[in-house]
Amino acid sequence: MSACWVPIPFIEYRPASGREGAPDYIPEKIGGIGEEDMLTIVLPYIRTAREGVLRLGSLLEEHGTYEMNGIAFSDSDEIWWLETVGGHHWIAKRVPDDQYVTMPNQLGIDSFDLDDALGEGREHLASPDLAQFIYENHLNLSLGDTFNPRDAFGSxxxxxxxxxxxxxxxxxxxxxxxxxxxxxxxxxxxxxxxxxxxxxxxxxxxxxxxxxxxxxxxxxxxxxxxxxxxxxxxxxxxxxxxxxNRHSQLSILQVRPYKPESSRAIQWVAFASNPFNTLVPIFTNVERTPEYLANTTERVSTDSLYWSSRIIAALADAHFNDIIPEIERYQEKTLAAGHALVTQTDNRLSQAALVEVPEDGALREQLADANDDIAESVRVETDALLGKVLFDASNLMMNRFSRSDF
Known part of the structure; x- marks a missing residue:
C-alpha cells in the first residue's frame, strides 16, 4: 500500500513573454474558468439541476479551472453539489431529499460511489477519467473499499x-x-x-x-x-x-414545487452582517428589481437597504445585549410580513389566472409590483429600526454624563 499527496493542478493564465518570433518567446497560455464565469456560461443553457452539473462538468473538462469551487444546483426535484477537484476534474453528488448539507469554505463530500458516477449516474457524477486520475496519483487514502473525496481532495x-x-x-x-x-x-x-x-x-x-x-x-x-x-x-x-462583520449579501433560494413554474422561485435576500439584518423575499421571474435593493452606490445612503443594514449592524455591535431585542422584533415582524405578502401575491395571481406561462409579460409585471410592495414594507420597518438603534446607541456612548449621576 502506498499513498502520496499530489498538488491539485490549476489551469492558470500566463501572458505572453518576449517578442513574437524571438528564440526566447513564450506564447500566451489561456487560463481556465472560475467562479465569476460559471453563472453566465451555465445558467442560460440549462433547465434542471442535473443539466447544470453536466454542462459545467463538460466545460471544466474542456477548459479546466484556476481555483477550487463548490457549486450547488437546484430545481423543484433535485439538489446537486459539484466540487472542482483539479484542473480538469470534478465530482458531483445528489443531496438526499431528507438531508441538509453544511459546506463552509472547504471541499466536503465525504463518501462517493465511483461505480455509479462513471456508470448510471443516479446519485453521483464525475469527469470520465476521475478513477484513472485517482489511481495514477495514489489519491484514494481509504483503508477499505470506500472512497472519501474529502481525504483525497480536501483540506x-x-x-x-x-x-x-x-x-x-x-x-x-x-x-x-x-x-x-x-x-x-x-x-x-x-x-x-x-x-x-x-x-x-x-x-x-x-x-x-x-x-x-x-x-x-x-x-x-x-x-x-x-x-x-x-x-x-x-x-x-x-x-x-x-x-x-464583513458579510455583504446573503441569498436563500426557495424553489416551491407546489406552485406554478411561473412564480415558483423566490430569492430571500439580506445585506450586511447577518445577526443584525432581515430577509426580504423577492420573486425571481422579473425584469426589474426594487431600487431599495438594487441601487447600492458607493455613497452611504439610507435609500439603500444595504447601507441601512450596515449602519444598524455597526451601531448595534458595540451594545449587542442592549439593542438585540429591538433587532429580533424587527426580524420577526419583517419575516412575517414577507411571508404574508408572498401569500397575497400567490392568491392574486391565481385569481387572475396569471400563473401558467413563465414568459407572460403581464405576470412578470405583477411579480415586479409585488417585489416593490415587499421592499417598501421592509424600508418602513428598517427606517424605524435605524431610528431606535441610533437613539439607544447614542444613549450608551462613552462620553455620556448626567448631573443626576452625582
Whole structure:
C-alpha cells in the first residue's frame, strides 16, 4: 500500500513573454474558468439541476479551472453539489431529499460511489477519467473499499479548524441538538473535527427562518460567542463566526414545487452582517428589481437597504445585549410580513389566472409590483429600526454624563 499527496493542478493564465518570433518567446497560455464565469456560461443553457452539473462538468473538462469551487444546483426535484477537484476534474453528488448539507469554505463530500458516477449516474457524477486520475496519483487514502473525496481532495489544516469546520460544527449542533452529546466531556465531534458529516437528516423539517438563523450564528450558548461573557477573551475570538462583520449579501433560494413554474422561485435576500439584518423575499421571474435593493452606490445612503443594514449592524455591535431585542422584533415582524405578502401575491395571481406561462409579460409585471410592495414594507420597518438603534446607541456612548449621576 502506498499513498502520496499530489498538488491539485490549476489551469492558470500566463501572458505572453518576449517578442513574437524571438528564440526566447513564450506564447500566451489561456487560463481556465472560475467562479465569476460559471453563472453566465451555465445558467442560460440549462433547465434542471442535473443539466447544470453536466454542462459545467463538460466545460471544466474542456477548459479546466484556476481555483477550487463548490457549486450547488437546484430545481423543484433535485439538489446537486459539484466540487472542482483539479484542473480538469470534478465530482458531483445528489443531496438526499431528507438531508441538509453544511459546506463552509472547504471541499466536503465525504463518501462517493465511483461505480455509479462513471456508470448510471443516479446519485453521483464525475469527469470520465476521475478513477484513472485517482489511481495514477495514489489519491484514494481509504483503508477499505470506500472512497472519501474529502481525504483525497480536501483540506484539514489548523486554519480550517478555526475558520471552516467550526462553522459546520455550529450549524449541526443547532439543527441536530439531540443527535449526539455536543458538550459533554468526550463529545463525538468538536469544532476541530475533520469527520463532521457532509449531509445530515435534521430532527424536523427546516424553515426559511431556520436557514437564516444558522447562517447568522456566532456560537450562541458556548464560550466562543464574541457577545457573551461566559468565555475568556481568547475563547470569544478563537473561532470564525458564521454571522461575521464583513458579510455583504446573503441569498436563500426557495424553489416551491407546489406552485406554478411561473412564480415558483423566490430569492430571500439580506445585506450586511447577518445577526443584525432581515430577509426580504423577492420573486425571481422579473425584469426589474426594487431600487431599495438594487441601487447600492458607493455613497452611504439610507435609500439603500444595504447601507441601512450596515449602519444598524455597526451601531448595534458595540451594545449587542442592549439593542438585540429591538433587532429580533424587527426580524420577526419583517419575516412575517414577507411571508404574508408572498401569500397575497400567490392568491392574486391565481385569481387572475396569471400563473401558467413563465414568459407572460403581464405576470412578470405583477411579480415586479409585488417585489416593490415587499421592499417598501421592509424600508418602513428598517427606517424605524435605524431610528431606535441610533437613539439607544447614542444613549450608551462613552462620553455620556448626567448631573443626576452625582
Amino acid at each position: 484539514h489544516s489548523d486554519s480550517d479548524h478555526v475558520y471552516n469546520t467550526a462553522r459546520a460544527w455550529n450549524m449541526q449542533r443547532v439543527l441536530n441538538p439531540h443527535a449526539e452529546n455536543w458538550d459533554g466531556p468526550s463529545p463525538e465531534h468538536t469544532w476541530a473535527s475533520d469527520d463532521l458529516p457532509w449531509g445530515r437528516v435534521p430532527e424536523r423539517k427546516l424553515t426559511i427562518e431556520d436557514v437564516k438563523y444558522v447562517l447568522s450564528l456566532h456560537y450562541q450558548g458556548t464560550v466562543y460567542d464574541p457577545y457573551s461573557s461566559i468565555g475568556t477573551e481568547e475563547q470569544r475570538h478563537l473561532l470564525r463566526p458564521i454571522g461575521i
